[in-house]
Amino acid sequence: MKHEIIERFTKYVKIDTQSDPNSHTCPSTPGQWTLAKMLVEELKAIGMEEVTVDENGYVMATLPSNTDKDVPTIGFLAHMDTATDFTGANVNPQIVESYDGGDIILNEELHIVLSPTDFPELANYKGHTLITTDGTTLLGADNKAGIAEIMTAMAYLIQHPEIKHGKVRVAFTPDEEIGRGPHKFDVAAFGAKYAYTVDGGPLGELEYESFNAAQAKITFKGKNVHPGTAKGKMINSMKMAMEFHEHLPANEAPEHTEGYEGFYHLLSFQGDVEETTLHYIIRDFDRQQFEARKGKMEEIAAKLQEKYGKERIVIDIKDQYYNMREKIEPVKEVVDIAYEAMKNLGIEPKISPIRGGTDGSQLSYMGLPTPNIFTGGENFHGRYEYISVDNMMKATNVIIEIIKLFEQKA
Numbered sequence: 064m065k066h067e068i069i070e071r072f073t074k075y076v077k078i079d080t081q082s083d084p085n086s087h088t089c090p091s092t093p094g095q096w097t098l099a100k101m102l103v104e105e106l107k108a109i110g111m112e113e114v115t116v117d118e119n120g121y122v123m124a125t126l127p128s129n130t131d132k133d134v135p136t137i138g139f140l141a142h143m144d145t146a147t148d149f150t151g152a153n154v155n156p157q158i159v160e161s162y163d164g165g166d167i168i169l170n171e172e173l174h175i176v177l178s179p180t181d182f183p184e185l186a187n188y189k190g191h192t193l194i195t196t197d198g199t200t201l202l203g204a205d206n207k208a209g210i211a212e213i214m215t216a217m218a219y220l221i222q223h224p225e226i227k228h229g230k231v232r233v234a235f236t237p238d239e240e241i242g243r244g245p246h247k248f249d250v251a252a253f254g255a256k257y258a259y260t261v262d263g264g265p266l267g268e269l270e271y272e273s274f275n276a277a278q279a280k281i282t283f284k285g286k287n288v289h290p291g292t293a294k295g296k297m298i299n300s301m302k303m304a305m306e307f308h309e310h311l312p313a314n315e316a317p318e319h320t321e322g323y324e325g326f327y328h329l330l331s332f333q334g335d336v337e338e339t340t341l342h343y344i345i346r347d348f349d350r351q352q353f354e355a356r357k358g359k360m361e362e363i364a365a366k367l368q369e370k371y372g373k374e375r376i377v378i379d380i381k382d383q384y385y386n387m388r389e390k391i392e393p394v395k396e397v398v399d400i401a402y403e404a405m406k407n408l409g410i411e412p413k414i415s416p417i418r419g420g421t422d423g424s425q426l427s428y429m430g431l432p433t434p435n436i437f438t439g440g441e442n443f444h445g446r447y448e449y450i451s452v453d454n455m456m457k458a459t460n461v462i463i464e465i466i467k468l469f470e471q472k473a
């Protein structure tokens with residue numbers, strides 16, 4: 064299995080699939096089509112059935128049931144795109160056999176070192192086979208590790224028909240990193256009762272809580288007058304914007320929060336005297352507090368409208384996704400089975416809230432409850448990204464074990 068995983072993973076990461084928020088196509092970039100087509104061929108080659116890719120680049124396939132038992136159809140998903148934060152072109156994966164626990168030289172020429180001094184969690188990987196970058200790109204373990212693990216699990220089950228299982232659906236999806244992964248996902252065509260995204264980080268991660276998320280855009284319209292004759296006439300839009308921000312609690316920001324704490328995050332501040340625009344994201348695990356945060360922003364805007372005139376402040380708040388816990392808790396068995404699968408394999412499950420979203424946050428609200436499980440990767444979205452092949456094998460085995468448990472419990 065080890066050789067198979069390395070071969071698949073290194074093949075996938077060499078295709079540049081970085082997504083692009085400024086593109087209006089789906090997938091947002093042509094590289095994702097290249098990978099989608101490659102995956103379709105591979106799914107067929109390993110013996111999967113009903114292999115399809117739709118006009119938006121969503122790849123789906125079926126592992127048919129081999130039991131008479133009435134087992135719910137479950138699905139596994141991974142996304143094909145890589146993060147926008149760092150380049151994913153010309154990824155040149157480096158394999159470190161039986162890692163000795165010391166510095167890993169990613170790039171001698173550029174003096175780029177992956178060191179336990181900066182990344183103490185490297186200590187967990189002594190003796191493992193690691194895959195790293197060459198220091199000039201991200202790796203793309205997020206989420207090509209998930210694709211390799213799902214593919215390898217399917218190939219294994221096809222080669223081992225003595226393992227009984229229900230119908231399994233898999234999907235490889237575009238544009239997760241720009242938040243559009245589920246937008247064109249056909250839940251009905253997928254036809255699963257539950258699914259798992261295989262899109263987490265280190266060994267044991269099991270997540271079914273995400274933020275509730277909204278974005279806010281506030282536009283301030285000033286009045287520009289020659290500064291020499293501005294007395295009593297000029298309205299400086301930047302100063303209105305600063306006043307707005309001053310009304311938000313200073314400690315409720317990403318740099319001051321962790322765990323279950325929510326925040327307001329000022330993403331950008333662009334303006335001049337005439338007009339200023341602020342972009343925020345609002346995050347909270349608790350739905351009521353989330354609504355209260357949005358209310359607080361409306362309230363501040365209303366106060367400033369009273370002071371400067373209604374037409375001078377325009378506030379636009381849009382919800383982005385919600386905490387999937389609300390949808391997963393009523394069908395908690397989907398989490399319990401993943402937990403049990405990890406326990407059966409001697410892996411300690413680590414359940415923690417995601418301070419972000421996954422495709423699962425949106426899919427759960429589209430009628431497909433979808434928690435997230437680990438891939439084995441670390442330091443996603445940058446040049447220090449790496450993954451343990453040993454833990455990739457464990458992730459593959461967790462997928463197989465989940466499938467087995469659904470059959471056993473039916």
Ligand SMILES: [Zn+2]
Pocket residue numbers: 142205206239262
């Ligand atoms: Zn991801």
